[in-house]
Amino acid sequence: MNRIILASQSPRRKELLTMLGYDFTVQKSDVDETVSESMPTDDVAVYLAELKGEAVLKKFPGNIVIAADTVVINNDSILGKPKNEDDALEILKTLSGQEHKVITGVAILTDDKMISFSSKTTVSFYDLSDYEIKQYIDSKEPMDKAGAYGIQGLGGLFVKNINGDFYSVMGLPIAKLNKELKRFLS
Ligand SMILES: Cc1cn([C@H]2C[C@H](O)[C@@H](COP(=O)(O)OP(=O)(O)OP(=O)(O)O)O2)c(=O)[nH]c1=O
Numbered sequence: 001m002n003r004i005i006l007a008s009q010s011p012r013r014k015e016l017l018t019m020l021g022y023d024f025t026v027q028k029s030d031v032d033e034t035v036s037e038s039m040p041t042d043d044v045a046v047y048l049a050e051l052k053g054e055a056v057l058k059k060f061p062g063n064i065v066i067a068a069d070t071v072v073i074n075n076d077s078i079l080g081k082p083k084n085e086d087d088a089l090e091i092l093k094t095l096s097g098q099e100h101k102v103i104t105g106v107a108i109l110t111d112d113k114m115i116s117f118s119s120k121t122t123v124s125f126y127d128l129s130d131y132e133i134k135q136y137i138d139s140k141e142p143m144d145k146a147g148a149y150g151i152q153g154l155g156g157l158f159v160k161n162i163n164g165d166f167y168s169v170m171g172l173p174i175a176k177l178n179k180e181l182k183r184f185l186s
Pocket residue numbers: 007008009010012013028029052068069070071072081102144145146147149150151152155169170171
């Protein structure tokens with residue numbers, strides 16, 4: 001059966017794929033997201049999206065799988081999800097007053113073909129006081145998000161400028177995905 005499966009546990013990705021109007025189910029991928037330090041940081045998101053997609057397709061062959069990964073890159077280092085509140089504080093201090101990159105990689109695959117692409121956005125933050133950061137961490141919003149913030153939530157108050165696709169920062173570049181998915185399915 002050619003059904004669409006979103007290989008993601010992210011509620012944001014589910015919400016965003018719903019906007020495209022396709023029927024789909026959700027399966028989480030459970031892959032080890034450790035990557036080699038020698039991999040160029042700009043390639044990591046696509047690599048992980050492919051890995052997640054392949055893991056889910058292996059369990060559910062014969063379907064169309066969509067997977068994604070979002071990374072925040074600051075001075076060529078990847079800032080993942082915070083391990084704890086102290087880590088969130090460190091990450092947000094690093095992003096304060098600076099410009100960083102957010103790359104979301106997407107893979108679409110079936111048994112016999114796979115396409116992947118990425119969407120890069122530049123985000124700059126206002127200067128953040130320690131008090132503002134601590135208040136934000138108290139909201140718990142940063143804890144399950146790359147770079148310890150959510151542009152779609154209270155984290156949006158930190159954003160001075162964004163150059164690229166808002167939805168890609170949130171986890172899924174829906175306009176590009178819409179075009180690529182149509183092409184993939186035709
Ligand atoms: C920068 C940023 C990230 N995020 C989220 C998107 C992703 O869910 C998360 C990055 O982690 P990911 O590893 O890309 O995704 P995930 O673990 O949440 O879900 P899965 O691997 O099962 O698909 O950070 C936001 O929601 N808003 C933001 O502004």
